């Protein structure tokens with residue numbers, strides 16, 4: 001696989017890149033880590049267990065002979081580093097909506113809701129506060145549907161994350177300035193239950209609407225953009241990179257992030273922008289090694305672009321983190337003296353498709369031979385007969401592991417079979433309670449120099465930077481939560497302990 005040139009990464013020529021980087025204020029206005037930022041860019045690699053950035057770095061070093069940007073960021077010593085604890089009101093294991101809402105409202109809420117308590121109490125989301133009180137422009141960029149839980153948690157309050165069509169309407173009411181991601185089905189009159197054409201409604205409200213990469217790249221600076229690039233989530237990066245029709249029509253995360261910055265950078269009072277590599281989480285749920293590494297690579301490239309821009313400005317706080325761990329992948333020791341582990345990473349360079357693409361091709365009734373063919377075609381790996389049998393049985397729901405919750409699915413069986421080749425292990429198919437890394441750099445980054453922090457402290461830390469005194473209604477207790485969810489008192493034993501909510 002070829003190395004990625006800067007041109008390939010950004011999809012623009014050197015001149016285009018230079019103009020993207022052109023600052024709109026004088027250089028050298030750095031206020032140090034204690035100052036107040038003009039802009040905040042909050043970067044989230046969703047569902048990124050702590051082992052994912054190191055595995056990407058080892059993959060890039062082994063296969064391409066270069067470090068990740070994440071490592072360079074750590075090595076240059078400019079960033080403040082902390083770990084973040086991520087529990088929700090309903091569990092030590094959060095989902096994306098409760099985690100994003102903790103950042104977005106300063107309160108721990110029940111998994112599945114967005115910035116509200118189960119009694120219907122509405123919590124005012126971060127973007128609404130920053131827009132009202134600091135007059136910041138706002139932006140959301142993601143590789144999920146733009147209405148997905150993580151971006152939604154910054155901007156709206158809604159009883160359930162699942163009503164994405166309604167969340168799209170709330171973006172319009174709030175007037176989020178830049179929206180770039182997937183999710184056509186929540187905007188298009190042909191797929192919305194109420195037949196409303198949200199594209200037309202956004203256009204009437206002054207938004208420029210773009211639906212493909214070329215139109216997005218051609219946008220001239222100016223506020224209010226809605227860019228939607230797929231029916232549901234944006235394709236996995238490993239699929240996008242290897243299929244010309246996707247590469248041509250769907251922008252990379254770095255391209256979306258730089259375009260959003262270009263749109264927002266001249267707003268008179270600064271901006272806040274969330275940039276999410278959402279499919280790291282989806283690849284983790286599928287235990288898909290190439291899926292997770294290439295989406296983390298897209299995140300790494302977006303970070304390099306964002307920090308490159310922020311460095312020229314000196315007035316922008318960049319926060320880099322994840323909302324929770326997921327499936328905790330890791331490169332495992334294999335062979336004599338563990339010599340074989342590196343060969344696993346080298347084999348990953350041959351991967352040309354996500355598990356989702358590969359398993360969709362083999363269907364629900366695959367033979368061992370059809371599994372072997374698909375794995376050879378998409379991943380360049382020759383499974384032996386037993387490995388192919390393991391996957392085909394799991395796809396047909398006839399596996400011995402059918403009753404083992406953590407390893408029952410076809411993608412889990414595929415990950416196990418490929419574990420013999422990649423030497424990458426997974427601890428399950430779902431979110432984990434791990435503490436997760438958080439880096440911050442630029443003015444205001446001192447707010448995060450805490451060693452260890454709760455995700456719900458991020459809200460206050462950001463508001464403080466803008467001198468805003470604002471508190472949402474007090475934290476709901478676990479007894480109240482259970483009462484409103486209609487759970488019996490005995491559930492208290494299993495509910496998350498009160499001290500996590502304080």
Ligand SMILES: [Zn+2]
Nearest residue numbers: 047281282431
């Ligand atoms: Zn998830």
